[in-house]
Amino acid sequence: MKRWSSLIAVAAALATPALAQEAAAPNGDTPPPAPTEVPAGGISSAARQVYTPADFARYSPNNAYDMLIQVPSFQIRDNENLRGLGQATGNVLFNGERPSNKGDDMYTQLSRIPAGNVERIEVVDGATLDIPGLSGQVANVVYRADAFSGQFSWKPEFRAHYTDPLFTRADVSVRGRSGAVEYEVALNNDDSARSGAGGPTLLYDGARNITERRKDIWNTHYDTPKLSGRIMWDPAGDTVANLGGHYQRKYDRYYEDGLRTGPGLPDSIRTVYENADSWNYEFSGDYQFGVGPGKLKLIGLRRFSHEPYRQEIITTPDGGVATGDRFAQTGDLGETIGRGEYQWKMFGGDWQLSGEAAFNTLDNVASIAVLDPTGAWVDQPFEGGTGGVSEDRYEGLLSFGRKLTDKLNFQIVAGAEHSTITQTGMNGLTRSFFRPKGSISLAWTPTADFDVSVKMRRRVLQLSFYDFLARAFLNDGNQNESNNDLRPQQDWSYEAEINKKFGAWGSTKLILIYRDVEDRVDVIPIGTDGEAVGNIAKAKAGAIDWTATINLDPAGIKGMKLEPRMLLQKSSLRDPFTGEKRQWNGFTDTVISLGLRHDIPASDWAWGGDVEYSHYQPSYRRNQTDRVWEGPVWASVFVEHKDVLGLTVRASIRNIANARSRRDRTAYTGVRGESPVSFIEERDRLIGPIFSFSVRGKF
Numbered sequence: 001m002k003r004w005s006s007l008i009a010v011a012a013a014l015a016t017p018a019l020a021q022e023a024a025a026p027n028g029d030t031p032p033p034a035p036t037e038v039p040a041g042g043i044s045s046a047a048r049q050v051y052t053p054a055d056f057a058r059y060s061p062n063n064a065y066d067m068l069i070q071v072p073s074f075q076i077r078d079n080e081n082l083r084g085l086g087q088a089t090g091n092v093l094f095n096g097e098r099p100s101n102k103g104d105d106m107y108t109q110l111s112r113i114p115a116g117n118v119e120r121i122e123v124v125d126g127a128t129l130d131i132p133g134l135s136g137q138v139a140n141v142v143y144r145a146d147a148f149s150g151q152f153s154w155k156p157e158f159r160a161h162y163t164d165p166l167f168t169r170a171d172v173s174v175r176g177r178s179g180a181v182e183y184e185v186a187l188n189n190d191d192s193a194r195s196g197a198g199g200p201t202l203l204y205d206g207a208r209n210i211t212e213r214r215k216d217i218w219n220t221h222y223d224t225p226k227l228s229g230r231i232m233w234d235p236a237g238d239t240v241a242n243l244g245g246h247y248q249r250k251y252d253r254y255y256e257d258g259l260r261t262g263p264g265l266p267d268s269i270r271t272v273y274e275n276a277d278s279w280n281y282e283f284s285g286d287y288q289f290g291v292g293p294g295k296l297k298l299i300g301l302r303r304f305s306h307e308p309y310r311q312e313i314i315t316t317p318d319g320g321v322a323t324g325d326r327f328a329q330t331g332d333l334g335e336t337i338g339r340g341e342y343q344w345k346m347f348g349g350d351w352q353l354s355g356e357a358a359f360n361t362l363d364n365v366a367s368i369a370v371l372d373p374t375g376a377w378v379d380q381p382f383e384g385g386t387g388g389v390s391e392d393r394y395e396g397l398l399s400f401g402r403k404l405t406d407k408l409n410f411q412i413v414a415g416a417e418h419s420t421i422t423q424t425g426m427n428g429l430t431r432s433f434f435r436p437k438g439s440i441s442l443a444w445t446p447t448a449d450f451d452v453s454v455k456m457r458r459r460v461l462q463l464s465f466y467d468f469l470a471r472a473f474l475n476d477g478n479q480n481e482s483n484n485d486l487r488p489q490q491d492w493s494y495e496a497e498i499n500k501k502f503g504a505w506g507s508t509k510l511i512l513i514y515r516d517v518e519d520r521v522d523v524i525p526i527g528t529d530g531e532a533v534g535n536i537a538k539a540k541a542g543a544i545d546w547t548a549t550i551n552l553d554p555a556g557i558k559g560m561k562l563e564p565r566m567l568l569q570k571s572s573l574r575d576p577f578t579g580e581k582r583q584w585n586g587f588t589d590t591v592i593s594l595g596l597r598h599d600i601p602a603s604d605w606a607w608g609g610d611v612e613y614s615h616y617q618p619s620y621r622r623n624q625t626d627r628v629w630e631g632p633v634w635a636s637v638f639v640e641h642k643d644v645l646g647l648t649v650r651a652s653i654r655n656i657a658n659a660r661s662r663r664d665r666t667a668y669t670g671v672r673g674e675s676p677v678s679f680i681e682e683r684d685r686l687i688g689p690i691f692s693f694s695v696r697g698k699f
Helices: 009-020 055-059 064-068 107-112
Strands: 036-037 047-053 090-096 118-125 137-143 148-155 158-159 168-180 179-187 195-205 210-223 226-233 240-262 265-275 278-292 293-315 325-346 348-369 377-379 387-403 407-423 429-447 450-460 471-473 479-480 491-500 504-526 531-552 560-575 588-599 605-616 617-619 624-631 633-646 646-652 660-668 678-686 688-698
Touching: 009 617, 055 064, 055 118, 064 107, 064 137, 090 107, 158 195, 168 688, 195 660, 210 265, 325 471, 387 429, 479 688, 491 605, 624 633
Parallel strands: 090 137
Antiparallel strands: 036 047, 047 118, 118 137, 148 168, 148 688, 158 688, 168 179, 179 226, 195 210, 195 678, 210 240, 226 240, 240 265, 240 278, 265 293, 278 293, 293 325, 325 348, 348 377, 348 387, 387 407, 407 429, 429 450, 450 491, 471 479, 491 504, 504 531, 531 560, 560 588, 588 605, 605 633, 617 624, 624 660, 633 646, 646 688, 660 678
16 A cells, blocks of 8 residues: 655644644534645645644544544545455545555544544545545544553443343553554454344234234344554655554354244244354554665455354244254355555656455355254254355556646556456366456546545455355245355446535535446345355446535534435346346445534533434345344434543433334245245334443543
8 A cells, every 4th residue: 555645745844733733622612623725736736624633622532533533524434345455445544554454444443543643634535646546535644652642441331121231342552652663552342232122023924814923032242352453663764564463252142032822833932042253363564665766565464264153943832842953154264465566656647556466265164953852953964055165366456646737636547356266065166257457536626615536446346255155044944055156246336426615614525326236246046946145147226425514603503513414325136036126135225314413612511412214125035025124213312521530421322213123024935926925024123222321531
């Protein structure tokens, strides 16, 4: 990944005014974030908006994440699930660099940077940078640790129904510097959760007669403690080196107990237990140094995950003998990546030549068993669940970007990849593919308060290697067969981003996306009556995503802002079972939300809340349609104090609109659309209010 050299070059000029600003009191009297507009000129080819720590004073942030989420109309975007490391696809950079790891999301990386270490946040259009793949608004977090510092948070959660308290959601990190070496150590369990729901489920026959009544309660225990560390060496000149890694344990348990009754059926107790405890590690590093007229960056990454899974379902009729089924598998996933990037300037622009080799593997062992009358598990034949998958992939890309006029920049990336996928086990197969890749981007900034970027790119998505193999879903009575012919999904993606600022009132953003897809990954027919994860030749999808930040200070309501959002999406493909057109499996077609925050003037108090409506499309299999969702409306409120003995304390209540856990499933005796209805399942479970508390501080 290239450095944001044009922005780093003006660090001294920008750092001075940032340090000269005094921190204001964290209340609603402090103005909302208002960037300094730095026009293009000199050695910098891009106009920028620069936010300093003083711009975020009203929020009393503890870390870089707390600051970045308050940048008007900016939405943090994680890297896409593409192949290897490849081009940059997220929209956050760190000291002008994108991270060379894959195991941490943007939230985790940003939350480890104390607010006191942040010198400024620069927002610029990605197509104006010398980093291939970026487009739209990109935030560069410029920070430096000059001394030892640390931060921590604790976020317990309690639910009124069916769920155990959560006490383990917490994180702590330290950061410091010694000479040219900066270091970071963190222990994080922020991704932990306790969830659950309970209530009735009704089953009907095709004539809508009730055939079974169920009352189920389920809950989960999920913890993901991760120990991570990173060292950066940044001496004078072009040399920069990073070395980092993590080790993580995942504790993932699911419990369900249900009572089932129905006409002519004995009352029965049904229990479901799932265990997906696993562990993983990752090591990565990069080294950048000057070579000839440019800079060479070498990147290496190795990660591995051990992923056992077991699901057991036991049904015990009143006065009868228990029956049951068990599915188990153990997968070992590995990925090794080597990448090189050479960057130089020529013909008035920025060039980069990159090459990457990536090697991915999966070794999986799966089994099915049934419970016999003595209570012992007896293994059954399960073809296609055990085997291995590997892919060797090589990629080469050349990029060029330059300023065309004072207001127009462009960037082009072109190249290809060659991959070989090998599957062992039942009907083992080896296949090779050659695929072109690349993108072209334009960024237009006609005025300081208006900009437009457009991008066309050819994407190749990553596959889940588990999808090659057979798998049973016992709780739903479904099973995937193995499919050796599975191919990575590819598409032509067309994107546009329009940003408009309204001065003190805030800003708005509109994103338009259209994707023309080849080899869409979905469930397809296999054999005479089977199904598996496979490919659909053609599909398409489009989206309109509108967001805004509306500051009410100019209207006389000091410290208050609104953040509305509307996402409308539509997709299309031809169903491989019925031949009819439909939307993609489980596709989110609508999201409408509104957030509010009020930092009360002349105080350390803030309050707010949000409300969100979402709608999802059903999922489709050979003999059923199935729509599972929670909602449709989620709402929450919070109150926050920014200085309780130096700590930031927040209390919140979620799900005040009584969102529920719902399911509507229709199963057919054969292929849907051609066969009678077998049963209809309607589920309506209570989730209830969720009470959260958080304490954040620094040391």
